[in-house]
Amino acid sequence: MLNKYARAFFTRVLTPFAAFLLRRGVSPDAVTLIGTAGVVAGALVFFPRGEFFWGTIVITLFVFSDLVDGNMARQAGISSRWGAFLDSTLDRVADGAIFGGFALWYAGGGDDTLLCAVALFCLTAGQVVSYTKARGEAIGLPVAVNGLVERAERLVISLVAAGLAGLHNFGVPGIQVLLPIALWLVAVGSLVTLVQRVVTVRREAFEADGPAGQGAVS
Ligand SMILES: CCCCCCCC/C=C\CCCCCCCC(=O)OC[C@H](COP(=O)(O)O[C@@H]1[C@H](O)[C@H](OP(=O)(O)O)[C@@H](O)[C@H](O)[C@H]1O)OC(=O)CCCCCCC/C=C\CCCCCCCC
Numbered sequence: 001m002l003n004k005y006a007r008a009f010f011t012r013v014l015t016p017f018a019a020f021l022l023r024r025g026v027s028p029d030a031v032t033l034i035g036t037a038g039v040v041a042g043a044l045v046f047f048p049r050g051e052f053f054w055g056t057i058v059i060t061l062f063v064f065s066d067l068v069d070g071n072m073a074r075q076a077g078i079s080s081r082w083g084a085f086l087d088s089t090l091d092r093v094a095d096g097a098i099f100g101g102f103a104l105w106y107a108g109g110g111d112d113t114l115l116c117a118v119a120l121f122c123l124t125a126g127q128v129v130s131y132t133k134a135r136g137e138a139i140g141l142p143v144a145v146n147g148l149v150e151r152a153e154r155l156v157i158s159l160v161a162a163g164l165a166g167l168h169n170f171g172v173p174g175i176q177v178l179l180p181i182a183l184w185l186v187a188v189g190s191l192v193t194l195v196q197r198v199v200t201v202r203r204e205a206f207e208a209d210g211p212a213g214q215g216a217v218s
């Protein structure tokens with residue numbers, strides 16, 4: 001949903017910045033790499049220590065690079081298959097660090113085995129949701145579904161909650177409950193999305209192959 005409705009807005013807002021970077025000789029690949037490094041650092045330095053406010057601030061500063069890199073590539077007319085591969089692959093790394101950071105907190109100082117498991121579920125389910133589309137498209141299917149909770153939703157729900165939950169360290173009482181709520185929402189939403197995508201791929205595969213499975217690819 002965000003991908004559909006918010007992308008146009010952010011494209012307008014970020015286009016001048018993307019143009020500025022291009023004029024300074026920065027490449028889209030550099031933005032992809034630096035953005036991912038910043039997200040990973042923010043997540044793995046701050047989240048395992050329960051510093052959710054500062055972790056979210058650092059991640060937010062870098063996560064929009066994922067919208068800037070493609071914008072730069074399109075403006076410069078240099079969108080490439082390599083760039084698409086790098087972008088999607090490093091998205092998986094960034095997502096792993098964010099939900100891994102939550103899991104490390106609950107495995108340590110946060111001391112909550114159930115929430116550690118929920119964070120690990122979010123991590124795995126998010127990666128599998130992305131994989132369903134990548135693999136479905138790789139075997140030549142349209143995968144004409146995005147589903148309830150795409151990557152942008154997973155990030156916005158969990159990062160907004162983490163940033164607000166982090167205010168607990170500054171004396172705001174009770175607010176830390178937002179993070180567990182967000183993790184449960186992302187977990188359930190990702191499961192629903194996974195089912196939506198698997199059902200769609202199954203239907204598209206049967207339509208393409210026929211009942212006898214002819215034309216199957218490995
Ligand atoms: C006192 C206050 C303290 C709290 C402060 C917190 C404030 C900020 C908190 C959060 C901000 C989070 C922003 C997150 C933005 C995410 C942007 C992003 O990365 O979007 C990525 C998405 C990607 O495009 P790609 O084509 O590169 O991605 C593909 C896609 O994702 C596929 O997904 P999947 O299949 O997994 O579902 C992958 O398969 C594929 O591989 C991958 O390449 O871009 C978009 O989707 C575009 C829409 C972006 C919308 C961003 C909305 C941000 C909105 C609000 C944030 C601000 C909220 C402020 C709240 C303040 C609260 C007090």
Ligand SMILES: Nc1ccn([C@@H]2O[C@H](COP(=O)(O)O)[C@@H](O)[C@H]2O)c(=O)n1
Nearest residue numbers: 028029066069070073079080083084087
């Ligand atoms: N280093 C990069 C990054 C991205 N691209 C191209 O942009 C597309 C992704 O666009 P986003 O707005 O979601 O970032 C991607 O599929 C590539 O075509 C690129 O060329 N190089």
Ligand SMILES: [Mg+2]
Nearest residue numbers: 066067070087
């Ligand atoms: Mg990108």
Ligand SMILES: [Mg+2]
Nearest residue numbers: 066087088091
């Ligand atoms: Mg991306």
